Amino acid sequence: MTQSRPATTLKSAPLGSGLVQVSVVHEQAAALMGELPAGVEVIVANPEASDDVDVSGVDFWVPQFLSRGPEPALLARMPKLKVIQLITAGADTWVRRVPNAITLCDGRGIHTVPTSEWTVTAILSYLHDFPHFARAQARGEWSRRVGETLPGKRVLIVGAGDIGEAVAARLTPFGVTLTRVARRARPGVHGVDELPALLPHADIVVIIVPLTPETTGLVDREFLAAMPDGALLVNAARGPIVDSDALTVELTSGRLNAALDVTDPEPLPPGHPWWELPNLLLTPHIGGAVRDVLPRAYALVGDQIRRYTAGEPLINVVTEGY
Numbered sequence: 156m157t158q159s160r161p162a163t164t165l166k167s168a169p170l171g172s173g174l175v176q177v178s179v180v181h182e183q184a185a186a187l188m189g190e191l192p193a194g195v196e197v198i199v200a201n202p203e204a205s206d207d208v209d210v211s212g213v214d215f216w217v218p219q220f221l222s223r224g225p226e227p228a229l230l231a232r233m234p235k236l237k238v239i240q241l242i243t244a245g246a247d248t249w250v251r252r253v254p255n256a257i258t259l260c261d262g263r264g265i266h267t268v269p270t271s272e273w274t275v276t277a278i279l280s281y282l283h284d285f286p287h288f289a290r291a292q293a294r295g296e297w298s299r300r301v302g303e304t305l306p307g308k309r310v311l312i313v314g315a316g317d318i319g320e321a322v323a324a325r326l327t328p329f330g331v332t333l334t335r336v337a338r339r340a341r342p343g344v345h346g347v348d349e350l351p352a353l354l355p356h357a358d359i360v361v362i363i364v365p366l367t368p369e370t371t372g373l374v375d376r377e378f379l380a381a382m383p384d385g386a387l388l389v390n391a392a393r394g395p396i397v398d399s400d401a402l403t404v405e406l407t408s409g410r411l412n413a414a415l416d417v418t419d420p421e422p423l424p425p426g427h428p429w430w431e432l433p434n435l436l437l438t439p440h441i442g443g444a445v446r447d448v449l450p451r452a453y454a455l456v457g458d459q460i461r462r463y464t465a466g467e468p469l470i471n472v473v474t475e476g477y
Contacts, residue, residue, distance in 0.1 A: 174194050174195075174196060174212075175194060175195050175196070175214050175215060175460075175463070175464055176195075176196045176197075176198065176212045176213050176214050176215070176235075177195060177196065177197045177198070177213070177214070177215040177216075177217070177456075177460060178197075178198055178200050178202065178210055178213045178215070178216045178217065179197060179198070179199060179200075179217045179453075179456070180199065180200070180201045180217065180218070180219045181199070181449060181453070182199055183449055183453070184197060184199070184217075184453050184456070185197060187449060187450050187452075187453035187454065187457070188453045188454070188456055188457030188460065189454070189457040189458075189461075191457065191460055191461065191464075192460075192461060192464045192465070194464070195460060195464060198210075198213075201219060202216075202229060202232060202233070203218065203219065203222060203225075203229065206232075210232055210233050211232060211233065211234065211235070212235060213233045213235060213236055214235050214236060214237050214238065215236075215237065215238045215240065215459075215460060215463060216233065216236055216238070216239050216240070217239075217240050217241075217242060217456055218239065218241065218242075220242060220243060221243060221440075222241075222243075222248070222249075223248050224248035224249045224252050225239075225249070225252055225253065230253075230254070230257075236257055237256075237257060237258065237463075238257065238258045238260065238459070238463060238469065239253060239257055239258070239259050239260070240260045240262075240455075240456055240459050241259070241260065241261045241262050242262045242265060242452040242453075242455075242456070243261070243262050243265075243266070243443075244261060244262050244263055244265065244266045244267075244270070244317075244318065244365075244443070245261070245365055245366060245392075245393060245477075246259060246261045246365070246473045246476075246477060247365065247366035247367065247393060247476075247477075249473070250367075250473060250476050250477075258469060258472060259472070259473040260459060260469055260470070260471045260472050260473065261471050261473050261477070262452060262455060262471070263316075263317055263471045264317060264451070264455065264471075265443070265448065265451045265452045265455060266318070266442070266443030266448070267317050267318050267321045268321065269442060269443045269444070269445040269448065270318050270321075270363075270391055270442040270443050271318055271321035271322045271324075271325055272325070273391060273416060273438070273441070273442035273443075274322045274325075274361060274363070274389060274391045274442070275322065275325045275326060277389055277391075277414035277416070277436055277438070278305070278326075278359060278361075278387065278389060278414065279305065280414070280436060281387055281412065281414050281436050282302055282303040282304065282305065282387075283302035283303070284300045284302050285436075286433070286436050287300050287433070288300070290433075305326070305329035305330065305331055306329060306330035306331070307330065307331070307332070308329075308331045308332070308358045308359055309331070309332045309334070309356055309357050309358045309359070310326055310331045310332065310333050310334070310357065310358070310359045310360075310361065311334045311336065311353055311354065311356075311357035311359070311360045311361070312333065312334070312335050312336065312361045312363065313336045313347070313350070313360065313361065313362050313363065313364055313373075314336070314337070314361075314362065314363035314364035314365075314392065315335040315336065315337040315344045316337070316363070316364075316365075318363050318391070319335065319361070319363045322361055322363060323335065331359075334353060334356075334357070336349065336350060336353065338364075338369070347373075350378065350381070351377075351381055354378065354381035354382050355381055355382070355383055356383075357382065357383070357386060358383070358385075358386055358387065359386065359387045359389065360382060360386065360387070360388050360389065361389045361391065362374060362388070362389065362390045362391065362392045362396055362397070363391050363392050364392055364396060365392070365393075365476065365477035366392065366393035366395060366396060367475075367476035367477060368476070369476075370392075370396050371395050371396065372395070372396070372397075372398050373396050373397075374388070374390075374396055374397040374398060374401075374402070375398045375401055376398060376401040376404075379398075379401055379402060379405045379411060382411060384410055384411075385410075385411070385412070386411055386412070387411075387412045387413065387414065388402070388411060388412070388413045388414070388415075389413070389414045389415075390413070390414075390415045390416065390417055391416050391417070391442050392417060393417050394415075394417040394418045394419030394420070394421050395419045397415075397419065399418070399419050399420075403428055403429070406429070406432050406434055406435055407428065407432070409434060411434075412434040412435070413434070413435050413436070414435075414436040414437075415429075415435065415436070415437050415438070416438045416439075416440055416441065416442040417440050417442075418437070418440075421440060422439065423437070423439075455471075458470075459471075
């Protein structure tokens with residue numbers, strides 16, 4: 156395995172029965188978490204990168220961004236582990252791999268602003284055909300194109316959670332018609348079972364649901380066939396939610412368009428047909444990758460540590476897959 160530097164202590168307290176040891180991967184964590192209770196020790200370590208890091212005393216683990224989830228051997232090295240706090244919104248690589256005795260919490264809220272901004276940016280960039288202009292610039296060509304505007308567009312947001320609501324709030328000033336869909340219907344929100352009736356009336360479909368067994372392959376051949384000609388599919392969630400082969404058929408025919416921050420497989424391999432499609436805007440899973448993400452991430456971590464040491468309920472606890 157790749158070697159990493161030894162674990163270093165940022166904050167320490169006298170050893171004793173009340174000591175809580177927290178493992179993080181970023182040196183900046185101490186300055187970003189705020190004041191922590193006495194008896195909390197924070198170490199900088201990446202146990203996923205090295206077997207030599209001693210994490211046998213860790214109670215509270217904050218893995219690296221986009222971690223692939225724990226291996227049994229890694230968990231065995233942390234016999235005291237009680238809480239895993241993710242700093243990513245998705246927990247799909249962790250559920251069903253974390254023992255029931257360990258509480259798994261996701262990073263809901265950390266990526267809400269950048270991911271919702273990416274979604275709106277992708278929609279506007281596609282409507283105004285920025286990908287065409289970027290390719291023309293690379294060729295040194297002055298190539299004019301007529302674009303579209305957002306007012307009057309019918310936007311269907313599949314996923315009415317934290318990020319979905321942020322997307323809706325950012326799109327509202329543009330004069331769009333918004334329709335929300337969630338797993339279950341509630342006031343103002345349709346249930347996922349209503350999608351067949353809703354899709355034919357959507358100009359833009361935004362996918363922002365967590366990856367679960369129920370959502371894997373949700374955007375399949377029937378889903379895509381129900382979308383009207385010329386509609387735009389935007390996926391800011393996870394690649395496997397979309398049937399890649401079915402989407403390739405629709406994109407290659409030119410009937411549908413897409414803006415994707417995630418793919419299946421990921422990374423997208425060389426030679427994949429999506430690289431050459433003019434009606435596809437593609438970014439490499441960077442929707443939440445912004446320079447100011449660490450302060451938000453460790454503000455949440457610090458809050459969770461204070462809750463944990465005070466015996467208060469943790470937030471963002473993953474249940475039913477998310």
